[in-house]
Structure formats: structure tokens, C-alpha cells
Amino acid sequence: MFNFTSLLGARSSSSASISLLQLEAGINILVDVGWDESFDASLLKSLESHVPSISLILLTHATTSHLGAFAHCCKHFPQFKSIPVYATVPVISLGRALLQDIYATNPIAASTIPQDAFYNPSQAKGPVPNMLHQPPTNEDITEYFNLIRPLKFSQPFEPEASPSSPPLNGLTITAYSAGHSLGGTIWHIQHDLESIVYAVDWNQAKETALLAAAWLSAGGTEVIESLRRPTALICSSRCSQRVMFPREQRDSHLINLIKTTISNGGSVLIPSDSCARSLELAYFLENTWNDEKSGPENTDSLKNASLYFASASAGLTMRHAKSMLEWMDPDIVREFESLGQDNRNQNQQDIKTPFDFKHLRFVEKARQIKKMMAQSGPKVILASDLSLEWGHARTFFDEFCANEQNLVVLSQPITQTPTGRESISHTLWNLWCDDSSLAKANGEIDPDAVVETAGQSISFTHAKMEKLGENETILYQQYLAAERQKQWTIDADKATNLRPGVDDAIDDNASSSSDESEESDDEQQGKVLNVTTNLSSARHKAGLTDAELGIDILIRRKGHYDYDVRGKRGRERMFPIMPPKKAQRSDEYGEIIRPDDYLRAEERENLANDQKAHKSSKEVEMGQKRKWGQLSQTNLTAAIDINGSSKKRKVSGKTQDDGVYTDSGYDTMGNGTEFGDDSDSDDEAPEKPEGPVKVVYETKTITINMRLAHADFSGLHDRRSMQMLIPLIRPRKLVLTGGDPEETMALQAECEKLLDTDTSSGDNASEVFTPAVGETLNASVDTNAWNVKLSDALGNIKWQMVGSLGVYPLSGQLKAMAITLAQPQHQAKRLKGDPASKAITTTSTEVTTDANDAEVETVPVLDVVASTAALSATRVVARPxxxxxxxxxxxxxxxxxxxxxxxxxxxxxxxxxxxxxxxxxxxxxxxxxxxxxxxxxxxxxxxxxxxxxxxxxxxxxxxxxx
Incomplete structure (x- = not known):
């Protein structure tokens, strides 16, 4: 059995991808946890309802559309962190960098709290605002991605199941290169008779830095055995109707656009994602700058322009790329080996890699953007994000709009939009398509066309964060209290892993109540939250019914002393236990130890006397917390050197000026450094409001004067690749997902022509399906299988084991045998007068009744061939x-x-x-x-x-x- 359900992405305008694969015996596999640029939590409701039944999770690409919601689900969905997750090493590393970039630069990535989640919203004056969840920190994101288990290409692996899942019974998963991104994966899932290939967003064409999709064998004429003739092929239809030009033509087109803009004194902006496709673009641009040998007299020389990569995680992305060369094209490995040989010949100690850039400089902070834009001269900027909705690309776009000499290059077709609205990049794509379609008489789009916007106006939705008002803060605190009550109804073993954002907010306030030295806003909010929690306990536990509480009613409700456990299973048969709260706060080294807890009685008295004597001192005593940014006298003295000048180092672990790499920066002493990293000045970016916040949306209209162009660096399969590979793969069932309705229906018509979809033609027939979001499709393999009984003569056969299956050669025959079924007396009396029970027919057995009303079942029985002369003559001996x-x-x-x-x-x-x-x-x-x-x-x-x-x-x- 195999059922496919698309939770997001199938035949829709959203680019997000979430798929659920349901196999035999209750095995559910979730493939991808994607999101689109709207970051709407309501899109994930269907996923949240399936979380308790998910066996394992597979991730395909390090893009927003494939894992953008992973951190949100880990933080806000109960039991999600306990599900095993599998991905390749590049997807894990680059996905972590991607989400850190998103949450650092996009305020709405935290997602708004659903309106129906508030308890008694009528207490608030006016409509309920769009309050934001607490976003995960960089430490949280690192923790979530550390839970992912890495895999290598082409190595079969038997995964583990989640604690709430049934056994996987020999399920095998294998990762193959997808080619779209570094470490991007085509998943092959083998379970019993089902062979499933999940391939979305793959690229068969050879690129500069990335591997091609691993469909074909070494000779390039046949599909590899494990991917050939699967029972179901799940393929994306996104961008499948375009015809991709050769790589040389595409590269030369982009370089010509850049040179023309530079000669006119303009700058070029290339929006891209943070990690996946930006690596290919960054490597290509760096090599192009290295190959440029024109003199200073040429005005279109690339040497006249500065090259930048603007992303909040640019340095982290490139550091990961240096350590994952084995996942890239073999030419990259050979280049690395040649660089290492040159270094050894020159007796150099440091090892250079192809991603040690000389010309490409990184821009990670807002102050660096202002300093860079203040400099004169043309610039070529590769910036995140592709949608122009968030990230540094949005800041650069505002600067580029006014100058008609500037150029914005769309690096891939933007055919899908966020839910409920259009992104800025989609609006620009429509402008380019409408104008460039006039370049040819036949109405086709000219890929080399450059569109002059000439003062056109575009509208977009702008999100702005604001602090909550007094009434809104009370409503937010009640929401947190209701979430805590729901958490208390979960098993004690799992309670500490559920709702980490809410749990940390409440437990931190509870643990900090013993520290009188810190009187911050968070502590005051925690006191109010504790009061709200106690009040909500009297309101029937945040509106939970008796059925929802289950056996927890014994400890949650007063006056309940008994619970019927007859027919119950698991936890419902045991007396509930209240999960204890966290006793200690922890850091990356474990639980924080308070020295005051280990003092003797006389030491406590001496310490109390010292505290009274020095009550007016601002120095923090032993065992107490310091406020944020407050330094002790010892640390303050250590921060000043002998000459009295302080080192240019940020205390909070940010970028340092001594050339040491940290998570938020890059080696400032080597090549490919951050641009203008002035560590002695604070970031000039607008400060975010502290505490709970809400998001306010407003529609803005701007006038654009820059030029628009398109160079296809999407790295996706095109129509020619589909026409070549689909007949070679020959799937029994082809499921199309991951595209808009027009693309999906057009690809379905083409695949039906390529495949023999006539089911009456036999086993070679194939079927093409295009399910919608939320629709469950039965894509099981069409096989004829029967259950037979073995006769007594076959009771002592010796089975040969092939994996988990027993095999035995036999020449036998099937016989029909009647078996009388014994029935309880009370059941026989009940069924005696029931006309519906006279005859029951199944697919393999037949149940009838005899004259005495006793049920007789006819079953097939496998027996040895009779030793008669006629049968012996026709007996065929099989070859070994x-x-x-x-x-x-x-x-x-x-x-x-x-x-x-x-x-x-x-x-x-x-x-x-x-x-x-x-x-x-x-x-x-x-x-x-x-x-x-x-x-x-x-x-x-x-x-x-x-x-x-x-x-x-x-x-x-x-x-x-x-």
C-alpha cells in the first residue's frame, strides 16, 4: 500500500513543498518542511495534525521552499523534535545558515499567532492584532539541525522510527544527487513491493560547481538500476515548460549584461537565495573576474566594478562550502588538488581552496551596506533573497530604483507567489514578460531582452514591527498560559520537549524569581504570567473538555477520583504524574552551578553580612546574575590593556578584529573578507522593539526607473530533460507536484504521450496523476497476491533466507479445501435468523453455511504434485x-x-x-x-x-x- 498526500505545493501558486507518504503498517514519511515568503502559520495546520503519526522526515534541498518551516515546527509543534530527520551534510549545514539569515533579517519569519488561539479575545479593545511568535535564536536553530542525521549519496540506509511509530519492517532509504543545490537529494524509498522515487527540483545539466542529477549510469545511456521502473515517481512540474539554453550561452548573456551596465556607469543587482543557488553564482562570478584580462582603457572591463555577496550568513555559507568540496563537481576537486600542489611548491603553509575568493567580498551588516553604497564606481551585487521581500536584496532594491542606469537581473523565473499576495520579484517578472514578449513577432519571450521600466509604479506589502499595547500584552500572556495548560496534558517524558518557546519563557521567569538582583521587564512579565496561569487553571484548564483531558482529569479537575480504564491502552491505564518544572537553567556546557547552593552554614552567614555591608556597591556578588552588558570589575580590568586602550572585540561573541572566525562573521584577515567591518562602531540598523511584538502590514507604492533582465540560473529540469528521462525511467505511477496548475496540467499531457497510459495494454502501462493540496492519492503497485495455506506434506520444508524473506523451490498445485469454522454458541444464535450472514464472499476465500447453520470456509491450499504417470510426464524441472x-x-x-x-x-x-x-x-x-x-x-x-x-x-x- 502506498498513498501520497501533498500538504503544500501541488497544483498551487505557492512554492512551498510538503509531502506525506503513507506506506503499509502505518508507516508515514514526511518529505520536506517547506514554506513560502508569506511565512503564514495557517499553512502548516494540516502538517501539525499529522505530527503524532509521522515515522521519519526526509529533507531534499537547503532552500526556503523545502525546509523553511523546519525551525518553526521544532519550536512550536509538540513531538516534532522527537521524529528522526535525515538529510545530506550540505543540506544540514546550508539549511542552518539559511534559517539564521531568514530570522535575522525578516521580522515576519517568526509567523503570526492564529486568531483562534487567543482565550476570550473580547477582552481586547478592537480586533486582535497580528502578534508574532517568539522567533528561534541562532542557538535554537543550531540545536534543531544537530538533531538531523547525515547521510551520503548512493548508500542504502535503514532508518529508525519515531517513538510513536510502528516498526519500519526493513524500510530502506537511499540518497542520490539532485543537482539543483549542493547536497540536494533524490530519495529512493524501498519497502516490501513498493519502490518510490521522490524527485523534486532536480537538474540534469552540468554546471560550474554543482553535480548533475544522478539519474544515468556511468555510460550515460541507461538509468541506474535502483531508479529504473519504480512503482511510483513523484516529480516536480515547476519550470518544466521552459527550454533551457546551453550553459555557455547563458553565461555569456549574463556577462554581456554586466559589461554593458558597467560601461554606462550603472550597477547590477542579482537577487538569489542565501545558500543553495548563490554558491553556483558566486563561484561563476569569481572565476569570471579572475579570467578578465582587459586593460584599463576598456570602459566595460569587469575590473572597473566591485563584486559583493550580501547576506547575513555569507561568511558562514562560504566556510561550509570550503569543507564540502567532495559534494561538488569533480572539476572543483581537481582544482583544489592543483591549488594544493602549487602551495606545496611555493612552501606555503595555508591551504587555498576554490572558494577562497580574491574579488568577491562579503557584506553581512546593515552599516556595511551604507558604507558600500556611499562609495563611487559601479558594483555587481549578489544578494539574498530571491523574492526581494526580505534580506539585504530588499535594501539594495530600494537604492537601485532611482537610477535608470542600474540593472536588476532575475536569476530564475518567478512563476509562483506567496499565499494571498504577489512578491516584488513576481511583479518584476510580470513586467519583464509583458515587455519582452513584444521582442519577437511570434509572441515568444526573448531571453536576451532588457526592459526599461521608465517610471512605472509597483505596489507591495510592507511589514513593520511594533510593541504591544497594555491590553494586547494581557491577551498575549493569556495565550502563553493557555499553551502551558495544553503542555501539562502531555506525558511527563515528553513535556520538556514541547513548545520550547513557551516553556522557556515561563520557566525562565520561574527560575529568575529567586534572583532579586535582576528586575528586568522580562521578570515583571513572568510575574504577571504566573498569575495569569493560576487564574486560567480555574477556567476549566484553558477550555479543555473532559474528553480532551482524558486520564489527566484526575489531577486537573477537582472532585474527580475515578477513571474508567476498561478498554484503554498505553498511558490511559496508568495514574498520571505531574511533570516537574526545570530546576536549573542550562548553557552549552550543561546545568549552571550556583556556588551559593554549596556553602556551609557559617559561610552563608559571612556572605549575608558582607552583602549587607556592601549593599550600595554595584559589583555583582558571587552566585548572582549580571544584567545584560554589565561587566564586573575584574572583567573590566582585563578588557583594558597595559597602554589603556581597549581591544576591538565584541563581548557578545560577534565578529572579532583579530582575524578569528565566528558564527556571525568571516575571517577578516584573509581573502573574501567582510566589507568595511568596523568593530568599534555599533550597528546603525534600527533597533527592534523588546518583548512581545506585533506586525502591521501596509501597502506601499514606489516608482522604479532601473532596467530589468533575465538570466536563467535556476538549475531546474526543463522540457527537454523530462522528454528524455521519463521514457527511460518508465514509472508505473507518475505523480506530478510542486508547480502551478498551468504547468502541472501541461506536463501531464506531455507525459501521457511519452508513456503508455493505456491500462489495458498490460504491465507496461503507466498512469499520470496530478493531485491537489490535501488530496490523498492511492499510488500502490498493481499486483496480484493471494494468501494460501500449505498442506501437511509441506510442513517440514527448509527455507532459504534472502534478506528477510524465505525462498523454497516447489512444483505444486492448488486445491480447494473446505474448513468448518467453530463459532461461540451465543453468536450462532444471533446470526441464525440474519439473512445477511448466509453467504459472505471475499477475494480469496468463500464462507457459506451448511444445513446445520455451521459456517464452512473454502480456502486455497498448496500441495505437492501427485505422483501419477500423467503428472510426472508433464513435470518441468527448473534450472538452478x-x-x-x-x-x-x-x-x-x-x-x-x-x-x-x-x-x-x-x-x-x-x-x-x-x-x-x-x-x-x-x-x-x-x-x-x-x-x-x-x-x-x-x-x-x-x-x-x-x-x-x-x-x-x-x-x-x-x-x-x-
Whole structure:
């Protein structure tokens, strides 16, 4: 059984992608936790309802549309953090950098609290405002991504299931390169008879830095065996109707646009995402600047322009890229090896990588943007985000609008929009399409067209944060109290992991009540929150009914002393226990130790006397907290050097001026440094309001005068790739998702022509489905399977195990056998006069009643062939054959356990002991070859025999004599 449900992204205008795969025995796999630029929490309601039943989560790309909601779900959805998550190493690292960039630069990323979540909203004067959740901090995001379990390409893996999920029963997942982003994944899921390939946003074309999609074998003529003829192929239809031009033509088009703008004295803005596609663009632009050899007399020389990468996580992204060269194109690896050889020849200690940029400089802070824009000369800026809704690209766009010499290059088609509105980039895309369509007489869009906006006006929605009013603060506190009450109804073992944002807000206030030295606004808010919590306890526990409370009614409601546990299971049969609150606050090193808790009685008295004597001193005593930004006298003295000048270092762990890398900066002493990093001046960005906030939306209209162009760096499959690969893959069921309705329906019509969709033609027929959001599709494999009973003569057969299956060769025949079913007496009397129970027919058995009203079941029974002359003459003896699948990774592990060296050399090739080569072709054929002529090899060497023996041991020999 296999059911597919698209929770977000199918046949819709939203670019977010969330899919639910439901397999046999209650196994539910969630693929991607995406969001769009609206960051609307209501889009995730359907996902929240499925969280308790999810077995595991798979992530495909480090983009907003594929994991943008991951941190939000970990922070606000109960039990979400306990679900195992799997992804490749680049997706984990770049996804963490992406979300840190989003929450640092976009206020609405925290998402608004739903209106129906407030308790008794009539107490507020006026409508309920759009209050924001508490956003996850960088430490929270790091914690969430540390829970993800890394995988490598082309290595089958048996994952673990969540605590609330049934066993996975041999489920296997394998990651293959998708090509769209660094570490982007095509997932192959194998479970029983189901072979599912989940491939959204893949790219078969070769690029500068990224690998291509791993559909084809090494020869490039056949699809690899594990991805061929799957029972279901889930593919994205986004951008599938465009025809992508060759890479050389695309690259030269972008360079020509940049040179033309530079010669006219303008600057170029290229909006892109923070991590996924920006790596390809940054590497391409850096190489282009390195190859530029024109002299200063040429006005269109790239040397006349400065190159920047503007993103709040630019340095972190490039640091990750340096450590993940093995995930990139082989040309990058060869370039790294050549750079390392040059360094050794020049006796240089530092190791250069292809991502140690000379020309590309990083801009991470708001003050750096102002300083950069104040400088004269043309600039080429690669900035996040692609939507122009948030990030540094939004700031640059406001600066670019006034100058008609400037150019904005849209790096990919913007055919999908945030829910309920259009983004700025989508509006610009429509302007470019409307004007560039006039460039050709046949109405097609000219990809080389440059559009002059010439004073056109565009409208967009602007989000602004404001502090909550008095009545709104009370309403927000009641919401937190209601969330705490819901949390108390969860099992004590899971309560500490649920609602981390609310739990931390309440427990921090509870733990800080013992510290009289800190009288901050957060503490005052915590006192009010505790009062609100107590008041809400008397209101039937935030409106929870008796059925919702379940067995917790014994400790939550007064006057209840008994609970019916008959027919209950699990926790409903045990007396509930109130989960204790956190006793200690923790940091990255564990629980915080208070020295006052370990003082002897006489030491406590001495300490109390000292505190009274020095009550007027501002110095913080031992064991007490300091206010934010307050330094002790010892630390203040240590911060000043001998000459009396303080070091240019930020105390809070931000960027340092001594060349040391931190999470928010980049090595300021090497190449590719941050631009204008003045650590002695504070950031001039507007301060965010403290405490709970709300978001206010307003519509703005601006006049644009810059030019528009398009260079397709989307890195997605096009129509030609689909027409080539779909007939080679030949899926039994093709599910199209991840695109707008027009693209999806057009691709469905093309795939029906490419595939034989006539179901009457036999097993080779294929079906194409286009489910909508929320629609459950039954995409199970069409097989004919029956349950049969074995006769007594077959009771002592010896099964040969192939994995978890037993195999036995047999020439037999099926017989019909009648079995009388024994029934309880009271049930027989009840069914005696029921005409509906006279005959019950199933797919494999038949149940009837005899004259005595006893039920007789007819079942198929497998028996040996009768030893008659007629049957013996027609009996066919099957040839022996080997059954099973040889995995090179398992063979390598077996050889290493025997002390024999084995290592992979290329795709599908295993070298054993430097002498024997084992290859596995795309069709699954195993070839074993001995390399003759190597030093130390002799014809009597037993390595070949050992390898052959181990291969045969992993297979089951099926013969009639066995």
C-alpha cells in the first residue's frame, strides 16, 4: 500500500513543498518542511495534525521552499523534535545558515499567532492584532539541525522510527544527487513491493560547481538500476515548460549584461537565495573576474566594478562550502588538488581552496551596506533573497530604483507567489514578460531582452514591527498560559520537549524569581504570567473538555477520583504524574552551578553580612546574575590593556578584529573578507522593539526607473530533460507536484504521450496523476497476491533466507479445501435468523453455511504434485538460479571484517586487496575481474576465490534438489 498526500505545493501558486507518504503498517514519511515568503502559520495546520503519526522526515534541498518551516515546527509543534530527520551534510549545514539569515533579517519569519488561539479575545479593545511568535535564536536553530542525521549519496540506509511509530519492517532509504543545490537529494524509498522515487527540483545539466542529477549510469545511456521502473515517481512540474539554453550561452548573456551596465556607469543587482543557488553564482562570478584580462582603457572591463555577496550568513555559507568540496563537481576537486600542489611548491603553509575568493567580498551588516553604497564606481551585487521581500536584496532594491542606469537581473523565473499576495520579484517578472514578449513577432519571450521600466509604479506589502499595547500584552500572556495548560496534558517524558518557546519563557521567569538582583521587564512579565496561569487553571484548564483531558482529569479537575480504564491502552491505564518544572537553567556546557547552593552554614552567614555591608556597591556578588552588558570589575580590568586602550572585540561573541572566525562573521584577515567591518562602531540598523511584538502590514507604492533582465540560473529540469528521462525511467505511477496548475496540467499531457497510459495494454502501462493540496492519492503497485495455506506434506520444508524473506523451490498445485469454522454458541444464535450472514464472499476465500447453520470456509491450499504417470510426464524441472541482491557496500564491509582491504574506485566499482575488481552494472549484473600484472600478484592468490565465495554466500541458490 502506498498513498501520497501533498500538504503544500501541488497544483498551487505557492512554492512551498510538503509531502506525506503513507506506506503499509502505518508507516508515514514526511518529505520536506517547506514554506513560502508569506511565512503564514495557517499553512502548516494540516502538517501539525499529522505530527503524532509521522515515522521519519526526509529533507531534499537547503532552500526556503523545502525546509523553511523546519525551525518553526521544532519550536512550536509538540513531538516534532522527537521524529528522526535525515538529510545530506550540505543540506544540514546550508539549511542552518539559511534559517539564521531568514530570522535575522525578516521580522515576519517568526509567523503570526492564529486568531483562534487567543482565550476570550473580547477582552481586547478592537480586533486582535497580528502578534508574532517568539522567533528561534541562532542557538535554537543550531540545536534543531544537530538533531538531523547525515547521510551520503548512493548508500542504502535503514532508518529508525519515531517513538510513536510502528516498526519500519526493513524500510530502506537511499540518497542520490539532485543537482539543483549542493547536497540536494533524490530519495529512493524501498519497502516490501513498493519502490518510490521522490524527485523534486532536480537538474540534469552540468554546471560550474554543482553535480548533475544522478539519474544515468556511468555510460550515460541507461538509468541506474535502483531508479529504473519504480512503482511510483513523484516529480516536480515547476519550470518544466521552459527550454533551457546551453550553459555557455547563458553565461555569456549574463556577462554581456554586466559589461554593458558597467560601461554606462550603472550597477547590477542579482537577487538569489542565501545558500543553495548563490554558491553556483558566486563561484561563476569569481572565476569570471579572475579570467578578465582587459586593460584599463576598456570602459566595460569587469575590473572597473566591485563584486559583493550580501547576506547575513555569507561568511558562514562560504566556510561550509570550503569543507564540502567532495559534494561538488569533480572539476572543483581537481582544482583544489592543483591549488594544493602549487602551495606545496611555493612552501606555503595555508591551504587555498576554490572558494577562497580574491574579488568577491562579503557584506553581512546593515552599516556595511551604507558604507558600500556611499562609495563611487559601479558594483555587481549578489544578494539574498530571491523574492526581494526580505534580506539585504530588499535594501539594495530600494537604492537601485532611482537610477535608470542600474540593472536588476532575475536569476530564475518567478512563476509562483506567496499565499494571498504577489512578491516584488513576481511583479518584476510580470513586467519583464509583458515587455519582452513584444521582442519577437511570434509572441515568444526573448531571453536576451532588457526592459526599461521608465517610471512605472509597483505596489507591495510592507511589514513593520511594533510593541504591544497594555491590553494586547494581557491577551498575549493569556495565550502563553493557555499553551502551558495544553503542555501539562502531555506525558511527563515528553513535556520538556514541547513548545520550547513557551516553556522557556515561563520557566525562565520561574527560575529568575529567586534572583532579586535582576528586575528586568522580562521578570515583571513572568510575574504577571504566573498569575495569569493560576487564574486560567480555574477556567476549566484553558477550555479543555473532559474528553480532551482524558486520564489527566484526575489531577486537573477537582472532585474527580475515578477513571474508567476498561478498554484503554498505553498511558490511559496508568495514574498520571505531574511533570516537574526545570530546576536549573542550562548553557552549552550543561546545568549552571550556583556556588551559593554549596556553602556551609557559617559561610552563608559571612556572605549575608558582607552583602549587607556592601549593599550600595554595584559589583555583582558571587552566585548572582549580571544584567545584560554589565561587566564586573575584574572583567573590566582585563578588557583594558597595559597602554589603556581597549581591544576591538565584541563581548557578545560577534565578529572579532583579530582575524578569528565566528558564527556571525568571516575571517577578516584573509581573502573574501567582510566589507568595511568596523568593530568599534555599533550597528546603525534600527533597533527592534523588546518583548512581545506585533506586525502591521501596509501597502506601499514606489516608482522604479532601473532596467530589468533575465538570466536563467535556476538549475531546474526543463522540457527537454523530462522528454528524455521519463521514457527511460518508465514509472508505473507518475505523480506530478510542486508547480502551478498551468504547468502541472501541461506536463501531464506531455507525459501521457511519452508513456503508455493505456491500462489495458498490460504491465507496461503507466498512469499520470496530478493531485491537489490535501488530496490523498492511492499510488500502490498493481499486483496480484493471494494468501494460501500449505498442506501437511509441506510442513517440514527448509527455507532459504534472502534478506528477510524465505525462498523454497516447489512444483505444486492448488486445491480447494473446505474448513468448518467453530463459532461461540451465543453468536450462532444471533446470526441464525440474519439473512445477511448466509453467504459472505471475499477475494480469496468463500464462507457459506451448511444445513446445520455451521459456517464452512473454502480456502486455497498448496500441495505437492501427485505422483501419477500423467503428472510426472508433464513435470518441468527448473534450472538452478541465484536469488538476491549483492550490495557493494555490504561486500566491502564483509571483506574488511576478514582483514582484506576493499575500497570504492568510481561509481559501481569496488577494488579488493588491490587485485580484484568487482563491478555492478546499471542492470544489476555483477562482474568480478582479477587485475593481472600488478606487483605482488600471483596466479595462486586466493583473493579472487574469496571474493567469489562471499558473493555466492550473499545469494540463495534455488534448485529443485534443494
Amino acid at each position: 538460479l541465484h536469488v538476491g541482491d549483492v550490495r557493494l557496500s555490504d561486500l566491502r564491509r564483509r571483506m574488511q571484517s576478514m582483514g582484506v582491504g576493499a575500497e570504492f574506485r568510481g561509481e559501481g566499482t569496488l577494488l579488493v586487496n588491490g587485485q580484484v575488481v568487482v563491478r555492478k552494472s546499471a542492470v544489476g549484473k555483477i562482474e568480478v575481474e582479477a587485475v593481472i600484472g600488478l606487483p605482488g600478484f600471483s596466479i595462486t592468490d586466493s583473493t579472487f576465490d574469496i571474493v567469489r565465495t562471499r558473493i555466492y554466500e550473499s545469494l540463495a541458490l534455488i534448485s529443485q534438489s534443494s
